[in-house]
Amino acid sequence: MTTIKDVAKHAKVSVATVSRVLNQKGYVSKEAKQAVESAIKVLNYKPNAVARTLYHKTSGMIGLMIPDISNPFFPELARAIEDAALKEGYTVVLCNTDDQVKKEQHYLHALQQKYVDGVILATGTDSYDHYLALNLPVVGLDRFVSNKIPTVVSDNKKGAIAATEHLVEKGCQFITHLRGPKGLAPADERYQGFKEVVETHGVAHIIVEADFQIERAEAVTRGLLQKHPTIDGIFTSSDVTAAGAMKAAHTCKRVIPDDLQIVGFDGIPFGNMLVPSLTTVQQPIYEMGERATQLLIQLIEKKTMDSYWHELPTTLIQRQTTRGGGGHE
Amino acid sequence: MTTIKDVAKHAKVSVATVSRVLNQKGYVSKEAKQAVESAIKVLNYKPNAVARTLYHKTSGMIGLMIPDISNPFFPELARAIEDAALKEGYTVVLCNTDDQVKKEQHYLHALQQKYVDGVILATGTDSYDHYLALNLPVVGLDRFVSNKIPTVVSDNKKGAIAATEHLVEKGCQFITHLRGPKGLAPADERYQGFKEVVETHGVAHIIVEADFQIERAEAVTRGLLQKHPTIDGIFTSSDVTAAGAMKAAHTCKRVIPDDLQIVGFDGIPFGNMLVPSLTTVQQPIYEMGERATQLLIQLIEKKTMDSYWHELPTTLIQRQTTRGGGGHE
DNA sequence: CTGAAAGCGCTTACAG
DNA sequence: CTGAAAGCGCTTACAG
Numbered sequence: 001m002t003t004i005k006d007v008a009k010h011a012k013v014s015v016a017t018v019s020r021v022l023n024q025k026g027y028v029s030k031e032a033k034q035a036v037e038s039a040i041k042v043l044n045y046k047p048n049a050v051a052r053t054l055y056h057k058t059s060g061m062i063g064l065m066i067p068d069i070s071n072p073f074f075p076e077l078a079r080a081i082e083d084a085a086l087k088e089g090y091t092v093v094l095c096n097t098d099d100q101v102k103k104e105q106h107y108l109h110a111l112q113q114k115y116v117d118g119v120i121l122a123t124g125t126d127s128y129d130h131y132l133a134l135n136l137p138v139v140g141l142d143r144f145v146s147n148k149i150p151t152v153v154s155d156n157k158k159g160a161i162a163a164t165e166h167l168v169e170k171g172c173q174f175i176t177h178l179r180g181p182k183g184l185a186p187a188d189e190r191y192q193g194f195k196e197v198v199e200t201h202g203v204a205h206i207i208v209e210a211d212f213q214i215e216r217a218e219a220v221t222r223g224l225l226q227k228h229p230t231i232d233g234i235f236t237s238s239d240v241t242a243a244g245a246m247k248a249a250h251t252c253k254r255v256i257p258d259d260l261q262i263v264g265f266d267g268i269p270f271g272n273m274l275v276p277s278l279t280t281v282q283q284p285i286y287e288m289g290e291r292a293t294q295l296l297i298q299l300i301e302k303k304t305m306d307s308y309w310h311e312l313p314t315t316l317i318q319r320q321t322t323r324g325g326g327g328h329e
Numbered sequence: 330m331t332t333i334k335d336v337a338k339h340a341k342v343s344v345a346t347v348s349r350v351l352n353q354k355g356y357v358s359k360e361a362k363q364a365v366e367s368a369i370k371v372l373n374y375k376p377n378a379v380a381r382t383l384y385h386k387t388s389g390m391i392g393l394m395i396p397d398i399s400n401p402f403f404p405e406l407a408r409a410i411e412d413a414a415l416k417e418g419y420t421v422v423l424c425n426t427d428d429q430v431k432k433e434q435h436y437l438h439a440l441q442q443k444y445v446d447g448v449i450l451a452t453g454t455d456s457y458d459h460y461l462a463l464n465l466p467v468v469g470l471d472r473f474v475s476n477k478i479p480t481v482v483s484d485n486k487k488g489a490i491a492a493t494e495h496l497v498e499k500g501c502q503f504i505t506h507l508r509g510p511k512g513l514a515p516a517d518e519r520y521q522g523f524k525e526v527v528e529t530h531g532v533a534h535i536i537v538e539a540d541f542q543i544e545r546a547e548a549v550t551r552g553l554l555q556k557h558p559t560i561d562g563i564f565t566s567s568d569v570t571a572a573g574a575m576k577a578a579h580t581c582k583r584v585i586p587d588d589l590q591i592v593g594f595d596g597i598p599f600g601n602m603l604v605p606s607l608t609t610v611q612q613p614i615y616e617m618g619e620r621a622t623q624l625l626i627q628l629i630e631k632k633t634m635d636s637y638w639h640e641l642p643t644t645l646i647q648r649q650t651t652r653g654g655g656g657h658e
Numbered sequence: 659c660t661g662a663a664a665g666c667g668c669t670t671a672c673a674g
Numbered sequence: 675c676t677g678a679a680a681g682c683g684c685t686t687a688c689a690g
Contacts, residue, residue: 003683014661019685026686027659049442050388051683054379054666059443061422069411070404072599079399082425091439093390094423096411110420113378114388214602243602250604270401270599273543273572275579332667343677348669355670356675380667383682660690667682674676 002043010039022047053115062296063111063119065095065104071212072240072268073285074122077141080289081120088297090117097123112136117300120292121145137299141292144185150299152292152310156186159281159314160193163235163263166279166316168197170261170323172233174204176224178245180237181211190237190265206231210241217244218251225252225260232260239264239271242278246321262321267314276320284312331372339368351376382444391625392440392448394424394433400541401569401597402614403451406470409618410449417626419446426452441465446629449621450474466628470621473514479628481621481639485515488610488643489522492564492592495608495645497526499590499652501562503533505553507574509566510540519566519594535560539570546573547580554581554589561589568593568600571607575650591650596643605649613641 004022008015013032020026021036028036039045053059064081066074078094085092093116095107104124111119118137124145140151167175177194180187191207198205208224210217217236225231225248236242242264246256254260256276264271267282291310298305318324333351337344342361349355350365357365368374382388393410395403407423414421422445424436433453440448447466453474469480496504506523509516520536527534537553539546546565554560554577565571571593575585583589585605593600596611620639627634647653 001683004685005683015684016661016663016686017659020660023685029659032659046438046442048383048444048683049439050379050383050444051666052685054377054383054668054683055685057666059379061443064423068408069398070408070598072401072404075399075401075404078423079397079425082398082423091443092423094393094407094411094421096408109375110378113375114390114420115377115379214598240602243599246604247602269399269543270572270602273569273576273599274602275575275604330667333669334667344668345670345677345679346675349676352669358675361675377667380682381669383667383684384669386682661688662690663686663688665686666684669681670679671681672677672679674678 001048002045003048004045006043007036007039007045010043011035057115058117058300059115060089061091061093061111061114061116062293062300063093063095063107063116064122065097065107065119065124066122067099068096069094072270073212073238073266076268076285077122077289080286081293084290084293085297088293090293090297099123108134118296120296137296139292139296139299141288142186147308150292150295150305150308150310152288152295152312153186154283154288154312154314156189156314157193157196159265159283159316160190160235161197162314162316163265163281164194164197166318166322167233167235167261167263168201168203170233170257172203172261174206174228174230175233175235176221176228176231177205177207178210178217178220178234178236178241179207180209180241182209187237194235210237210244212238212240214240214244214247217241218248219244221245221248222251225249225254234260234262236262236264239266239268239278239280242271242280242321243274246274246278256321257323261323263316264321267317272319279319279322280317282315282317284314288312330377331374332377333374335372336365336368336374339372340364386444387446387629388444389418390420390422390440390443390445391622391629392422392424392436392445393451394426394436394448394453395451396428397425398423401599402541402567402595405597405614406451406618409615410622413619413622414626417622419622419626428452437463447625449625466625468621468625468628470617471515476637479621479624479634479637479639481617481624481641482515483612483617483641483643485518485643486522486525488594488612488645489519489564490526491643491645492594492610493523493526495647495651496562496564496590496592497530497532499562499586501532501590503535503557503559504562504564505550505557505560506534506536507539507546507549507563507565507570508536509538509570511538516566523564539566539573541567541569543569543573543576546570547577548573550574550577551580554578554583563589563591565591565593568595568597568607568609571600571609571650572603575603575607585650586652590652592645593650596646601648608648608651609646611644611646613643617641
């Protein structure tokens with residue numbers, strides 16, 4: 001690879017002046033500038049990012065910590081983050097943590113040793129102290145981390161309220177909530193929203209925990225439907241869970257939406273590929289990723305920040321798993 | 330951050346001997362070693378990866394170039410790659426190229442300036458010259474790039490043959506193939522396999538191009554079903570395309586699998602979430618990603634390589650969109 | 659306006 | 675067995 005020395009030699013100047021024209025910083029005569037620029041062209045010189053990083057202690061990279069890219073909620077998020085990062089000249093390092101503290105810590109060290117400029121945290125359930133101790137710019141995405149760091153979430157509780165009210169309006173009398181893991185803030189908030197509506201309306205209900213895996217959701221729902229044949233509505237904490245519930249309903253010969261109405265949560269693309277297509281609470285996934293990235297970059301570049309708390313609105317999308325939903329979109 | 334100098338001072342030795350114990354290279358006395366190790370502990374010292382990279386010209390990072398992580402074929406691939414990379418101590422940089430040469434080139438430069446050790450190429454349709462010119466370790470994944478670089482693909486043609494024969498066996502008399510973009514090798518090979526079977530069996534057929542977007546696939550299929558009411562089988566070039574076809578069938582009141590049988594390609598998880606669940610040709614996606622990563626690392630570490638061509642087998646998974654398919658898996 | 663020098667944090671010949 | 679020195683490829687005070 002050609003280095004700044006080669007360019008200097010070719011342009012018959014010192015490396016200092018090459019550096020000056022590279023960074024457009026400090027005075028440099030027209031002649032010198034031209035000589036350097038032509039040398040750069042001729043030699044097809046690209047400055048070495050690593051050397052720059054070593055000096056500046058800033059790498060232009062951000063770490064993305066998510067539980068698992070193959071969980072269908074995350075690809076769109078990752079895409080948004082990568083797009084937003086690219087736009088600002090940053091590059092993203094993908095880290096799948098499986099929500100394991102050990103993996104998180106491993107990545108955190110690896111990232112820090114590489115001078116990443118910041119990290120987006122969409123993972124981790126309990127202690128975040130190891131992040132805060134780092135004094136590395138961090139933003140929380142889809143998870144509340146600390147009020148000392150910018151956080152982007154969607155309005156989980158309001159979304160859950162809308163979903164549950166929708167089921168009530170559609171005539172459900174006995175509603176199940178398949179809630180996500182306890183201790184996971186979004187799951188807890190959705191649960192809260194559900195409970196609030198069902199209690200103020202005095203609707204019979206039953207709440208069961210299921211993780212975000214389709215198999216578990218299917219099994220749990222099957223058991224539930226067999227035990228409680230009068231269940232006529234299900235609000236799930238994710239779209240994947242809803243898909244599991246739909247499979248169980250199919251197995252148990254329950255017709256959707258006639259016998260059983262279902263509302264999911266997330267708004268990932270496959271909800272609309274299902275038949276019947278899934279009524280769901282749509283999170284603005286792309287915007288969440290984009291916003292989180294912009295905030296992180298603001299933090300990195302030490303720009304001012306209006307607010308640390310960014311709660312984006314959700315939207316109820318009625319499709320065919322609740323009554324009166326037209327065709328597919 | 331604490332540096333090697335701090336450690337040296339604390340241990341009362343030179344930085345050279347600190348470096349020696351860090352790298353377990355060269356002679357160092359027991360006493361010195363212990364002093365250094367304890368200093369490292371006390372100071373919680375982590376060697377700076379950037380400085381090492383500058384010296385060694387190797388960063389422990391690999392670039393992953395894919396068209397779009399939000400296309401459901403890629404998350405599992407990315408996960409496999411990240412897992413395999415992690416196991417060998419590498420870190421992965423995510424690059425979404427949208428199959429645009431400009432973006433590819435941008436990333437390639439960015440990656441090279443950061444001394445990435447190699448790249449996995451699962452993108453790009455035409456010229457790959459800019460890669461080869463780089464003399465950077467590269468492996469091709471899901472795309473043939475050049476016979477000079479290791480390549481991992483699945484057996485697209487055989488998979489397509491199995492799919493088409495399955496439709497023929499199940500009694501289809503007029504089969505449509507929704508093929509992927511021309512010029513994209515996997516799509517071309519699947520098309521070849523389809524054609525071969527349909528021609529040797531003398532089965533009526535019609536071939537239409539659709540990209541891998543669900544909306545296009547749905548629209549195309551709808552038109553097709555209206556124009557040719559006797560179509561009774563569809564083989565699609567991807568599972569997403571199949572989902573589109575299924576939606577169109579639903580709209581056109583065609584019952585699957587009674588009136589119309591469908592076989593997809595890819596074996597991504599959502600195929601099994603659909604109702605009816607999708608019969609498809611499963612690619613060993615995880616293994617493909619894993620293998621590609623292992624090959625890349627072999628290349629990087631200059632180990633010997635048995636073969637440059639790795640074609641992994643596909644498997645036909647019969648589910649409910651063809652006759653006689655049991656329940657869901 | 660320009661160059662020599664020191665420094666970012668490490669590694670590795672080279673002497674001793 | 676150990677340290678001083680040069681070097682990886684840049685950047686930026688500091689003199690001039």
